[in-house]
Amino acid sequence: xxxxxxxxxxxxxxxxxxxxxxxxxxxxxxxxxxxxxxxxxxxxxxxxxxxxxxxxxxxxxxxxxxxxxxxxxxxxxxxxxxxxxxxxxxxxxxxxxxxxxxxxxxxxxxxxxxxxxxxxxxxxxxxxxxxxxxxxxxxxxxxxxxxxxxxxxxxxxxxxxxxxxxxxxxxxxxxxxxxxxxxxxxxxxxxxxxxxxxxxxxxxxxxxxxxxxxxxxxxxxxxxxxxxxxxxxxxxxxxxxxxxxxxxxxxxxxxxxxxxxxxxxxxxxxxxxxxxxxxxxxxxxxxxxxxxxxxxxxxxxxxxxxxxxxxxxxxxxxxxxxxxxxxxxxxxxxxxxxxxxxxxxxxxxxxxxxxxxxxxxxxxxxxxxxxxxxxxxxxxxxxxxx
Amino acid sequence: xxxxxxxxxxxxxxxxxxxxxxxxxxxxxxxxxxxxxxxxxxxxxxxxxxxxxxxxxxxxxxxxxxxxxxxxxxxxxxxxxxxxxxxxxxxxxxxxxxxxxxxxxxxxxxxxxxxxxxxxxxxxxxxxxxxxxxxxxxxxxxxxxxxxxxxxxxxxxxxxxxxxxxxxxxxxxxxxxxxxxxxxxxxxxxxxxxxxxxxxxxxxxxxxxxxxxxxxxxxxxxxxxxxxxxxxxxxxxxxxxxxxxxxxxxxxxxxxxxxxxxxxxxxxxxxxxxxxxxxxxxxxxxxxxxxxxxxxxxxxxxxxxxxxxxxxxxxxxxxxxxxxxxxxxxxxxxxxxxxxxxxxxxxxxxxxxxxxxxxxxxxxxxxxxxxxxxxxxxxxxxxxxxxxxxxxxxxxxxxxxxxxxxxxxxxxxxxxxxxxxxxxxxxxxxxxxxxxxxxxxxxxxx
Numbered sequence: 001x002x003x004x005x006x007x008x009x010x011x012x013x014x015x016x017x018x019x020x021x022x023x024x025x026x027x028x029x030x031x032x033x034x035x036x037x038x039x040x041x042x043x044x045x046x047x048x049x050x051x052x053x054x055x056x057x058x059x060x061x062x063x064x065x066x067x068x069x070x071x072x073x074x075x076x077x078x079x080x081x082x083x084x085x086x087x088x089x090x091x092x093x094x095x096x097x098x099x100x101x102x103x104x105x106x107x108x109x110x111x112x113x114x115x116x117x118x119x120x121x122x123x124x125x126x127x128x129x130x131x132x133x134x135x136x137x138x139x140x141x142x143x144x145x146x147x148x149x150x151x152x153x154x155x156x157x158x159x160x161x162x163x164x165x166x167x168x169x170x171x172x173x174x175x176x177x178x179x180x181x182x183x184x185x186x187x188x189x190x191x192x193x194x195x196x197x198x199x200x201x202x203x204x205x206x207x208x209x210x211x212x213x214x215x216x217x218x219x220x221x222x223x224x225x226x227x228x229x230x231x232x233x234x235x236x237x238x239x240x241x242x243x244x245x246x247x248x249x250x251x252x253x254x255x256x257x258x259x260x261x262x263x264x265x266x267x268x269x270x271x272x273x274x275x276x277x278x279x280x281x282x283x284x285x286x287x288x289x290x291x292x293x294x295x296x297x298x299x300x301x302x303x304x305x306x307x308x309x310x311x312x313x314x315x316x317x318x319x320x321x322x323x324x325x326x327x328x329x330x331x332x333x334x335x336x337x338x339x340x341x342x343x344x345x346x347x348x349x350x351x352x353x354x355x356x357x358x359x360x361x362x363x364x365x366x367x368x369x370x371x372x373x374x375x376x377x378x379x380x381x382x383x384x385x386x
Numbered sequence: 387x388x389x390x391x392x393x394x395x396x397x398x399x400x401x402x403x404x405x406x407x408x409x410x411x412x413x414x415x416x417x418x419x420x421x422x423x424x425x426x427x428x429x430x431x432x433x434x435x436x437x438x439x440x441x442x443x444x445x446x447x448x449x450x451x452x453x454x455x456x457x458x459x460x461x462x463x464x465x466x467x468x469x470x471x472x473x474x475x476x477x478x479x480x481x482x483x484x485x486x487x488x489x490x491x492x493x494x495x496x497x498x499x500x501x502x503x504x505x506x507x508x509x510x511x512x513x514x515x516x517x518x519x520x521x522x523x524x525x526x527x528x529x530x531x532x533x534x535x536x537x538x539x540x541x542x543x544x545x546x547x548x549x550x551x552x553x554x555x556x557x558x559x560x561x562x563x564x565x566x567x568x569x570x571x572x573x574x575x576x577x578x579x580x581x582x583x584x585x586x587x588x589x590x591x592x593x594x595x596x597x598x599x600x601x602x603x604x605x606x607x608x609x610x611x612x613x614x615x616x617x618x619x620x621x622x623x624x625x626x627x628x629x630x631x632x633x634x635x636x637x638x639x640x641x642x643x644x645x646x647x648x649x650x651x652x653x654x655x656x657x658x659x660x661x662x663x664x665x666x667x668x669x670x671x672x673x674x675x676x677x678x679x680x681x682x683x684x685x686x687x688x689x690x691x692x693x694x695x696x697x698x699x700x701x702x703x704x705x706x707x708x709x710x711x712x713x714x715x716x717x718x719x720x721x722x723x724x725x726x727x728x729x730x731x732x733x734x735x736x737x738x739x740x741x742x743x744x745x746x747x748x749x750x751x752x753x754x755x756x757x758x759x760x761x762x763x764x765x766x767x768x769x770x771x772x773x774x775x776x777x778x779x780x781x782x783x784x785x786x787x788x789x790x791x792x793x794x795x796x797x798x799x800x801x802x803x804x805x806x807x808x809x810x811x812x813x814x815x816x817x818x819x820x821x822x823x824x825x826x827x828x829x830x831x832x
Contacts, residue, residue: 036767043770079771148770167763220778220805256773261808273467274801280815283808294809299778300800301811 004030015195016154017343038148044304057361065341079149081255087142088228177324211305223257402430404670404685405491411689435520465801494671496631501741503603526550533557568731659688676725683718751777
C-alpha cells in the first residue's frame with residue numbers, strides 16, 4: 001500500500017480493533033506489527049471480558065465494551081474459544097460479602113445481570129472452593145476468550161475492506177505523521193494510531209505509561225474443575241492499589257479444560273523472567289482458595305506487561321502536542337475487554353461522530369501538563385523512574 | 387599461584403556420557419560437583435539399563451559411585467531465573483541449586499516426522515523401542531519394522547532379535563551412496579559404532595533397504611502394517627511395531643532459557659566448551675550430534691575448563707589445564723570429524739516433507755493437523771493462532787517436525803522446562819528462604 005490514510009502501529013487486539021473500525025469507515029489502513037499478530041500483552045493476558053466498577057469511567061467503558069463483545073460473539077471463530085462463563089467474585093468473609101452486596105445492587109441498577117450467592121449457592125456453583133467462604137457475586141454476561149485469534153479475526157475483517165497488515169516491521173521513530181522504520185524506510189499517513197501497548201512509550205517518550213508486569217501459569221487439562229472465572233473480591237483492592245507488588249486469586253477455566261492462574265502486578269520491572277518469589281505467592285493464593293489445584297501440573301508460566309496509566313484509564317484520542325498522532329494504549333489489565341470499545345470510540349472521534357459513551361475520561365489530553373502528570377503518579381510507582 | 391578453586395561449585399545437568407565425564411573431570415580438578423539427572427539412573431539414554439553395560443560405561447558409573455560427586459537422581463531442572471541459580475524438582479520438592487559454573491550435558495532426543503498413521507499405538511521411536519525392551523516390553527515373536535534414519539537403526543535392529551523379535555525390514559531413508567561414504571568415513575573413528583554397524587550389515591544384509599522410507603502406518607486401534615516406499619516401488623509389510631525416528635535433535639531448552647547462543651540448531655561453544663552465556667559450558671549432543679565418544683571428550687574438556695579456567699577471561703590459562711585437557715582435545719578433534727561425516731551421510735531427503743496429508747496430525751498434544759498451519763508465518767504465529775506446541779510436550783516433538791517441514795525455528799522456551807505440580811512452584815520461594823545452600827556442608831573426601 002503506497003499511500004494509506006491511516007497507519008496503525010501494533011497488531012495486538014487494540015490495534016486490530018482500531019484497524020477494523022477505521023477500515024469500516026472507508027479508510028485505507030496499514031497495520032505495522034513488530035512481531036506477529038496478537039503477540040504482546042494480547043497473548044500474555046488472561047482474556048477475561050469483564051465489567052468492572054472501580055469508578056464511573058471504568059464501568060462505562062467496560063460495560064460498553066462487553067456489549068460490543070456480546071454483539072459479535074456469534075461471529076467469532078472457534079479458535080477464539082469464546083465461553084460465556086460469567087465472573088464469580090468470591091467473598092471470603094462477611095465484610096467481603098457486604099462489598100459483594102453493594103456491588104450487586106449497583107450492577108443491577110445499571111441493568112447488568114448479577115446475583116448475590118450465599119455460601120450454599122457458592123459451593124453448588126463451585127464445589128472445589130475451600131470450605132468456610134462467605135458467598136459471592138455472580139456477574140452473568142462476563143466471558144472468557146483466547147485473544148490472539150480474535151486479533152487475527154479483526155484484522156481479517158479489515159483486510160477484506162482493503163487494509164494491509166505487515167508483520168515483523170519495527171518502527172524506530174515517529175515524527176508527526178512520518179514513521180521511520182528500523183530497516184531505514186519511511187512511511188507517511190494523515191493519521192497514525194499508536195496502539196503498541198507498553199511499547200508505545202518507546203515511540204512517544206514521556207507518555208504517562210508504566211509497564212506493570214504480570215505473571216500467569218497454565219495447567220494441564222482438568223475439564224470441569226471450575227466453571228466460572230473465579231476472582232477474589234480482594235482483587236479490587238490489590239489490582240487497583242499502587243503497591244509495588246501484589247497478588248490476587250484469579251482462576252479461569254479455558255475451553256481446552258486447562259486452568260489459567262493469575263494474577264500478579266509488579267511495578268519497576270522490565271525483564272521478562274519469572275520472579276519466583278512472586279509466582280509462589282500467586283500460586284499459593286490460588287491454592288488457598290482451590291486446594292485441589294495443588295496437585296494439577298503446570299505446563300507453562302510466562303510474564304507480560306500491562307501499560308498502566310496513573311489513573312488506570314486508557315489513552316484513547318489525539319496525542320497532545322502531536323499533529324496527526326492518535327493514541328490507543330494504556331489499557332492496564334483491561335485491554336482485552338475494552339479493545340472493541342477503544343476501536344469504536346477512536347473511529348467515531350476520527351470521523352467526527354459522537355461516540356456511544358462520553359470519551360473525555362479517556363482523552364490523552366487529561367495528562368497534558370507534565371506537572372499534573374508527575375503529581376498524579378502514585379508515589380510507589382516513581383521508583384521506576386529513578 | 388595455585389589454579390585450584392576448592393570452593394568452586396559446579397553443577398552438571400545430565401548424567402549421560404558427557405555429563406559423567408564432565409562431573410568426574412571437574413571433581414578430579416578440585417571442584418565441588420553436583421550432577422543431576424531426571425532419571426533414577428545415571429548413564430543417559432545410551433547407557434541406561436544396558437545389560438551388560440559396556441566397559442567404558444561400567445568404568446565411569448563405577449567411578450561416579452566411588453567419588454564424592456553429589457549425584458541427584460530423579461532431579462528435573464525447572465527454571466533458570468538468574469545467573470548462578472537453577473530451580474529443580476527433586477523427590478517432588480523444589481530445590482534451588484547454586485553454581486559458580488554450570489555444564490549442560492542435556493543430550494538429544496529422537497526426531498519424529500509426521501506421516502499418515504504415525505500417531506497410532508505401537509508406532510515408537512527407534513531408541514524408544516530399545517528402551518522399552520530393556521524395561522521389559524515383551525517382544526518375543528513380534529514383527530518390528532525399523533525405519534527412519536541414522537546409525538541407531540542398525541544397532542537397534544541388531545539388538546532386537548536378542549529380545550525374540552523379528553525384524554522383517556530396516557528402511558533407511560538415506561541413499562546407498564551416502565551410506566557408503568559414511569562407512570568409509572568411519573575408518574577415522576576408533577570405537578564401538580563401526581563394530582555394531584558391521585555386525586548389523588552381516589546379520590541382515592537382505593533386510594536392509596537404503597533410500598526407503600515409511601509413507602503410511604496402517605491400523606484402526608493399533609498398528610497392523612506399514613507401507614514403505616523406495617525409488618522404484620511401494621510395498622506393505624505386516625508388523626506389530628514400527629520403530630521409526632529420523633536421527634536426533636539436541637535438547638536445547640535449558641541452554642535457550644539461559645540465553646546461550648544457538649546457531650543452526652546447536653549451542654555455540656568455544657575451544658573450552660564455553661557457551662556465550664557467562665559461566666555456562668556445554669558438552670555432547672547439544673553442540674552437535676556425534677554420539678558417546680564425542681560427548682565424553684567434550685565432557686572432559688568442559689569439566690576441566692569449568693573447574694580450572696580463571697574467573698578473569700584475560701588471565702592466562704594455566705599449564706595444568708592445558709596438559710590435562712590435551713588428550714581430550716585430541717580425541718575431541720577426531721570425534722568432530724566423525725560428527726561431520728555423520729551429518730553429511732544422513733541428510734533428510736526432501737520427499738519426507740510431502741509425507742503428511744493435510745489432515746495428518748502434526749502436534750499430537752493439541753491435535754493440530756497440517757492444514758491448520760496454512761497461512762501461519764512462524765512457529766510463534768502458529769502457536770498463538772493454532773495451538774501448535776501448546777500441549778504437554780511443549781513442542782519437543784512437533785517443534786523438530788515443523789522446523790523440517792516448514793523451516794520454522796522453534797521460539798520462546800518457557801519455564802517450567804517440564805510439567806511440575808502447582809504445589810511445587812507454590813513452595814519454590816519458601817524452599818529458597820529455608821535452604822539457600824543446597825549443598826551438604828560436609829562431604830566425604832573434603
